[in-house]
Amino acid sequence: MSAVIEASGITKTYQMGEVEVHALRGVDLTVEDGEFISIMGASGSGKSTLMNVLGCLDHPTSGEYLLNGRDVSELAPNEFAEVRNTRIGFVFQVFNLLPRTTALDNVELPLLYDRTRRIKDPRAEAVAALERVGLGDRITHEPNQLSGGERQRVAIARALVNRPSIILADEPTGNLDSTTSLEIMKLFSELNSQGITIIVVTHEHDIAEATGRTIEMKDGTIIRDAVGAGRQME
Amino acid sequence: MRLRNLLKVALKSLTKNRMRSLLTSLGVIIGVAAVIVMVAIGQGAQVDIEAQITSLGANMVMIFPGASWSRGVSHGAGSQNRLTLDDAEAIRERATLVTAVSAEVRVNAQIIGGDSNWNTSVQGVDPEYQEVRDWHTVSGEFFTKRDVRAKAKVAVLGKTVADNLFPGSDPVGEKIRIRNTPFKVVGVLEAKGQSGYGSDRDDVVMVPATTALYRLAGGRYISRIFASALSTEVSEAAENELVAILREEHHLEPGEEDDFRVRSQAEFLETATETSRVMTLLLGAVAAVSLVVGGIGIMNIMLVSVTERTREIGIRLAVGARGSDLLIQFLTEAVVLAIVGGIVGILLAVGVSVFLDRVVGMTAIISPAIVALAFCFSGAVGVFFGYYPARKAARLNPIDALRYE
Numbered sequence A: 001m002s003a004v005i006e007a008s009g010i011t012k013t014y015q016m017g018e019v020e021v022h023a024l025r026g027v028d029l030t031v032e033d034g035e036f037i038s039i040m041g042a043s044g045s046g047k048s049t050l051m052n053v054l055g056c057l058d059h060p061t062s063g064e065y066l067l068n069g070r071d072v073s074e075l076a077p078n079e080f081a082e083v084r085n086t087r088i089g090f091v092f093q094v095f096n097l098l099p100r101t102t103a104l105d106n107v108e109l110p111l112l113y114d115r116t117r118r119i120k121d122p123r124a125e126a127v128a129a130l131e132r133v134g135l136g137d138r139i140t141h142e143p144n145q146l147s148g149g150e151r152q153r154v155a156i157a158r159a160l161v162n163r164p165s166i167i168l169a170d171e172p173t174g175n176l177d178s179t180t181s182l183e184i185m186k187l188f189s190e191l192n193s194q195g196i197t198i199i200v201v202t203h204e205h206d207i208a209e210a211t212g213r214t215i216e217m218k219d220g221t222i223i224r225d226a227v228g229a230g231r232q233m234e
Numbered sequence B: 001m002r003l004r005n006l007l008k009v010a011l012k013s014l015t016k017n018r019m020r021s022l023l024t025s026l027g028v029i030i031g032v033a034a035v036i037v038m039v040a041i042g043q044g045a046q047v048d049i050e051a052q053i054t055s056l057g058a059n060m061v062m063i064f065p066g067a068s069w070s071r072g073v074s075h076g077a078g079s080q081n082r083l084t085l086d087d088a089e090a091i092r093e094r095a096t097l098v099t100a101v102s103a104e105v106r107v108n109a110q111i112i113g114g115d116s117n118w119n120t121s122v123q124g125v126d127p128e129y130q131e132v133r134d135w136h137t138v139s140g141e142f143f144t145k146r147d148v149r150a151k152a153k154v155a156v157l158g159k160t161v162a163d164n165l166f167p168g169s170d171p172v173g174e175k176i177r178i179r180n181t182p183f184k185v186v187g188v189l190e191a192k193g194q195s196g197y198g199s200d201r202d203d204v205v206m207v208p209a210t211t212a213l214y215r216l217a218g219g220r221y222i223s224r225i226f227a228s229a230l231s232t233e234v235s236e237a238a239e240n241e242l243v244a245i246l247r248e249e250h251h252l253e254p255g256e257e258d259d260f261r262v263r264s265q266a267e268f269l270e271t272a273t274e275t276s277r278v279m280t281l282l283l284g285a286v287a288a289v290s291l292v293v294g295g296i297g298i299m300n301i302m303l304v305s306v307t308e309r310t311r312e313i314g315i316r317l318a319v320g321a322r323g324s325d326l327l328i329q330f331l332t333e334a335v336v337l338a339i340v341g342g343i344v345g346i347l348l349a350v351g352v353s354v355f356l357d358r359v360v361g362m363t364a365i366i367s368p369a370i371v372a373l374a375f376c377f378s379g380a381v382g383v384f385f386g387y388y389p390a391r392k393a394a395r396l397n398p399i400d401a402l403r404y405e
């Protein structure tokens, strides 16, 4: 197995006027290809900050971050954008879909910005991604015509469409009821069984237990990193 | 990002906010239309004025009494400062470069004819006046040289006077009274319409110059002398000749200022053209201000829209859009708004100009150069006023944009 993510000594400090907020205080993390990881921890422990750094949405203050063996901690904005575009799929708690835009257009969005043109037929690829998350019959719906769970599926399809090395999901079930949460987690574990590397932030233990590895954070550091059973969800 | 996608994205986001897009464009629409229409009106006026001056008569030269007012002071003190019938006669006899010469004596008088009376301007002229002013009778005849010599009580009516005193009938042969002196109507003049200053040129009665001077004005002095230069080329030489003759007539010593003024039609044309050119420029400038205000409207909306769409920007950045992609997207939106506004503005301007021309009867001439200029300007307005908000969008950090409340 090769490492998708190798991060060491990652820190993130926010300057709030006089006060320095240490959101991350030296995080070391290695993620192997095909892993399914959950991150837990109290509110304010730095989970989102870490996800943003791993997702190349934000630069760390210090530390080394290798993504697929390439150092991405100090990339220029355009290269950073390209990494986000081609290597990472990000799923947000609040879905972050474009309003008044069909599911299909939302899913196709990353491909519009793909300069490598790896994917020959963006439309077909977007339709395929929507089918993969079980929304093949909702492609022309706009976000306000979809349920919360369906919106999150669209967001997952968007994260999938550019064939990323890893999908990062920051509390993807935070805005959903428990039944829908379960369905979303099932979808993630299904995608993981198809070989996609996934990191999910969650507050719920039973969701964390469903993943192969659970990381617990506190005050900007990792305090526990346990390989679990990867219990099957029923 | 591929160009086709880019246009698609920009157009989509514009059509998603139809009302806002429309209102934004409205500023540019009105600005562009205003510039084109204003300039069209200005140029139309210019053409009208030129046509009117040309219609004064071919190669006309006018002589006014009184010194020139150069340096703001009258320099004619001590000399007679007047024109007489003798002056006109001297020109008629001695000038070689003019064909027709006519004196003009103006008196305002009340006219009684038919069952009504009418206040109008009575002009005492010579028969050559027809030639100089290119103004002929449509009915009856103009009076003759003999009538002038005899101070005959004959009159030629302008169209307006004829219509008012003798509605529906031909006045030729009828009797009228000017200041209680009976006159016989011998002719009716063709209609000339309004002058460049808006007065009715047909509101006139013409009588022999001598009759007007001795029977109506009761004086020695005439108002003006008209002459026609042989051709446009000798117009200036003719002016000089007239000046020389009149100086001699008025016994002016060398070095003394002229106590009369000579103006040619060409000079009037020049002055009028210059005046209307300045007016066109002024109108255009005022309208251009409205175009700039329209541009600021675009900037305003784009700025609001960048703020309003911060989350959208964050989403696009998060899935891998570059700052430059967003710069181009927002810039494209602004330029499309401006150009669509420009095109609609041009169409509106054409509509308004045709309306002015056909319905209102104003001459409005749309020049292709102004249309092109307005169009390019509206594009430039789009780029100029779209750039700042676009750059603002492009500089956002994805996390900050996504967190924006």
Ligand SMILES: Nc1ncnc2c1ncn2[C@@H]1O[C@H](COP(=O)(O)OP(=O)(O)OP(=O)(O)O)[C@@H](O)[C@H]1O
Residues within 6 Å of the ligand: A014, A015, A016, A021, A022, A023, A041, A042, A043, A044, A045, A046, A047, A048, A049, A050
């Ligand atoms: N942009 C920012 N500016 C200043 N401080 C920040 C910023 N973002 C996060 N922080 C601080 O960093 C710390 C970690 O925040 P983070 O969002 O990573 O927590 P979290 O573990 O995701 O919490 P939650 O479970 O509530 O989402 C917090 O103390 C927070 O106040």
Ligand SMILES: [Mg+2]
Residues within 6 Å of the ligand: A047, A048, A049, A170
């Ligand atoms: Mg968080």
